[in-house]
Structures are given as C-alpha cells and as structure tokens.
Amino acid sequence: MQNLNRRVLLRNRPRGEPLPSDFELVEAPVPTPGAGDVLCRTIYLSLDPYMRGRMDEGRSYTGGTNPALGSVMVGGTVSEVIASRNPAFPEGTFVLGASGWQAYALSSGAGLRKLDARQAPLSTALGVLGMPGMTAYVGLRDIGRPKPGETVVVSAAAGAVGSVVGQLAKLEGCRAVGVAGSEAKCAYVVEELGFDACVNYRAEPLLPALRTACPDGIDVYFDNVGGDVLAAALRLVNLRARIPLCGLISQYNAPEPPPGPNLRPVLVNRVLVQGFIISDHLDRLDDFLRDCTQWVREGRLRYREDVVVGLERAPEAFIGLLRGRNFGKLIVKVGEDPSV
C-alpha cells in the first residue's frame, strides 16, 4: 500500500473543449476510516461523456450542484475494500462505487454495491454490466420498445452504450444499424457485434449512407450524440418511431447552444415530445363532443371566429392565416346560413 493518495482535481471550468490545464493531479495523505467507514482502493475508474457537464458551473444533470473548483473529479469506480470499520463490507470485498478520480477514498458504504469477480470481470461493472449497459437496456426496451423486424439505429455505436443497444436490438429480432466515427469502429460493430450495418459519419455523406443502410426507414433511433446524426435520422423516421434521447455528445463542448431548437433540456428534464395528428384519435370524438359542447353551452369554453365572406376571398385569407393575420378561427362564409 502506497502512503500517498493521488487525486485529480477540477482546476478550471472549461470554455468549450476541456484542456489538460483544467485538471490538476495532486498528492494527499491516504485517509483513515472512521467508525462505520471503509477505505476503498480504486482499481478501475470509468470515464463517461456526462462528466463534461459536471465540470460546468451550476446545477448538475441529475439535480444537486456541480462540484466546486478544487474538488475531486466525480466518477464511477471499481474498488477493493482495504480497511473496514463496516461489517457489511469486509476487507477484500470488491465494490462498485463513486470514488471519483482518485486512488483511495473513504465511504460509509452507502451506494456501494458488492461485485463478484467470478461472475464477470470486475471492469464490466463500469461498462456492459454497469450504468452504460443498463442505460442501453432500459432506454431500448422501455422507451424504444422495438418489435421484431423493425429497424433500430444507434449513434456512437461502438461506444459503451451504443454497442449494447445494437446487440440487444439483434436479440429482439430487429435490424440493427450503427453510426460510428472510423472504419475500425464500423468493422468492429458489424463483424464482432453482429450489427447489420454501420455508417462511418466521417467518411461519407451521412443521409444517403443512412438511407441505404435503412431501406425500410427507422423505427427506433437511440440517440447518444444529437447534432447532424440526429438531424439525418429524423429525415428517415417511420410512422410512430421512437427516439430515446440518451446523450447529445456533439454539443457537450459547445460554448453556445446549437442553432434551432436545442434538445438538451429535453434530455436533462426527461421531457416527452410526441408528434400527433388528430385523425389518429377519432375514437375520442364522442368524449370530445360531449364535454366541449356542454362547456360551450355553459359559457365555460369560449370561441371567436374570423369570418371572411365570399369564396373568392379564400386565397388572401389563407395567405393571411399563415402570417398570423386572422384573429379567431378562420372561416369562409361561402353561402347563406339558414340556421341563423
């Protein structure tokens, strides 16, 4: 056992892409566990894109406040308990925890999960059998809800989340198509992971390549990156497609939000966006007419009409409608109304 802990601190909040000088490696004494505590020796530290957000000022992604300058960088870890004053975690126990970017950390035991190295290599608890794998599993199955024969596309397909998404899609009987950033990654995704296709977004125009890879369109787009890949996938979505919005890596380093609607708040706030067209919901006609006719009669639901007289005025009225010139429901009175 070393006598010194090594820790990586957040030194500066990045503007855009982080620089090496935004981090500082320091040495400190290895702490001593108090009553109920354990001392964890870090074996593996996970690095994940979400950490970029934790370097910024303000509220974190998952609530709470981001670390202050001078704090240890946060992160998931696999550790060995090397000193224990907590009977639930005796010395020699392997644990999944959140020691962050440091070689030793104290823990009360809260939030630690024991790991069994005979079940799977310890490092998998940070990847395929850890939060990235679980993100893929829940996001695909519970939100994407793929059906056999559907096409599932995933960005960052060679990454910790994407590689699991595509394989789970294959296990569900879907066509799995990846998007990744090198030939080596695409080859890995197709040849080793068994995806049906993978598009290298750095090597070819994305939209035509994705269209070729998805001859039946896209039913589930599992998004890890946002930006151009999201824009291309949106062009190919089928009726009632599902888009689990899991990450927006392409904009994490951006000092300003991208042009157009910025979907970061959709991700961070777990927002549901649902396109809809009323003709899908005609089974609700009776409910609607019952409630709203009653409310109109009671004066609780008011309305205003903007009535243009004469069919010949329909074109100018319609052009004005698209400019927001009408005030109330725009209606053309074409003929006599004998009921009034």
Added chain:
Amino acid sequence: MQNLNRRVLLRNRPRGEPLPSDFELVEAPVPTPGAGDVLCRTIYLSLDPYMRGRMDEGRSYTGGTNPALGSVMVGGTVSEVIASRNPAFPEGTFVLGASGWQAYALSSGAGLRKLDARQAPLSTALGVLGMPGMTAYVGLRDIGRPKPGETVVVSAAAGAVGSVVGQLAKLEGCRAVGVAGSEAKCAYVVEELGFDACVNYRAEPLLPALRTACPDGIDVYFDNVGGDVLAAALRLVNLRARIPLCGLISQYNAPEPPPGPNLRPVLVNRVLVQGFIISDHLDRLDDFLRDCTQWVREGRLRYREDVVVGLERAPEAFIGLLRGRNFGKLIVKVGEDPSV
C-alpha cells in the same frame, strides 16, 4: 339556387409563401347527384394551416398523395344538403364534410356527419367543436396530461386550437400561459378566455417575457408553431415536461428546413421523443443484471474496453473521449486488479 358552381383550384405549387396567383377561381356547372349521392351547398369553409402542406408535391401529412395541380383545394366544410338520393341525408340536413374550396359538391355520404343547429351554431363544427377543438382536447388531455397546479403554455394562443388548449388547462386547474402575435390577441386571451398571462412575441424579447409569465417553469408546452417559440419554451421546461407537438406553422412556408434538427418528421410521423436518464430507472437493475450477465456469459452480448493505465492519464483520456478517440468503454486502471 345558382346555376353555376364556383371553385378554387390549385394552380401552382408555391415556393415558400403562397401567392394569390397560386390559386384560380373558376366556374363550373353545379353537379347532379347520382344514385346514393347527395348534393351539398357549402355554407362555411374552414381555412387551416395544414392546407399549406397539401399544396406541395408528394405525400400528404396523413398518408395518400397530395392533390394534383388543377384540383379543387381541400378543406373541411359545413353544408346543407339541397338534393338527395341518399335516405340517410334528406334535403335540408346540415352536414360537416370535406367539400373543399367550392360552393357545391357531391358526396356519397361517406364521412359526412349530421349537425344540429339547435345544439350550437353550425360554424362551431369547424372550430371549437370541430377538428381544431378536438385537437386541443386530445393533445392536451391524452398527451399533455396536465395536473392541477401545473403550468401549461400554448403557442398561437388566440387561434382555433390554442384558444381551446388554454381554456381546457384552466378547467383542469392549471396556470395557462399563451403566446400570440398582437396586443389585441393577448388581451383577448387573458381577458375573454381567462388565461393567466399571454406574451406578445412580436413586441418583447420572448425568453425573458415567457420566464416572467412562468415563474414555476413549464410542465406542458402545447406547440402549434415550432421555431423561436419552441426554442424559448424548451429553455424553461420542468422535469418530466410534456410537449404535444401539434403544428409547426413557423416553418410551413420555408422552402428549406430550418437549421438544427427539423422536427417536422416528428410531427408528421407522430414520433415519440423521450429524454431519459438511467438514474430514474434503478428499479430495473435486477432485470438488467439478470439478463445481461447471462448474455455476456453466453457470448451473446459482447463488449470491448479501452483501458488507459494510470490515474495521471485520465485528463487526456477524457478529452479524447469527447472527440471520439476511444474505442470501447473507456476505463482508467488506477491500481492493481487482484481478481485477474
């Protein structure tokens, strides 16, 4: 009864905003009903933003093909049956139908709905008690699912859909906030319809005004317009907000899609977009570990790790991760792994 029908035809497909010359008013003989048909005299024609999409080449919004050049413009109508060879719709019946932009039309009766002028004025069947009202009712209640005390924001708030959305939100016990394009519309929305506030997007910077009008953020944003209003509303959404995406009027006349992700396919295809974070779903941990541990052991779920040795290399590895340089789950090996 006149001897001539008057009809408005689609003459040219607009590039951008429609021009008066894209329409042509023509006269034609009033048709004669065949066996089973009725002749409808148009009283009211509804004009709605969706019609802009029907003027373009290609597939329509709701499936099928858009009208050919030279066709009568499509549209919902309230009509009187003035000649009938269909016993279900005797002469003098008022019907809701889709005669389009013309004074007379034949119908087989399919798709016609009888109207009772004693229940409500006939014209309401095109607005508050018609498709716009039903769009508001279903979109707000079934997709927006507002809870008492929540804040509901709606764009085009003085319009046929928006005016109903806000009033229904009030009936549900919500704070209702509109966005509209003139002082007169905003005054109407607040004073006559009972919204709590309305922002005039043409008169003041939208985001601060909307923030002031929504001190507790936005729980439901019912979008009719897209563009800048959607972008501002996204900045203010609360955790688990819902966004029924009903219309994107701001881009209907645009010859090119807007910058950034274009949500038109989300609307047209009724796509579900759901932001999610795995920490909301920890109840699925046991399912995930059971399934995926098994699949990893069987070799059906593969993984790859990109292991960087040494805590001091974490910063450069993390910077590379955000550039897509890693290949596989990025892990820093901080200390000895005694299990391997």
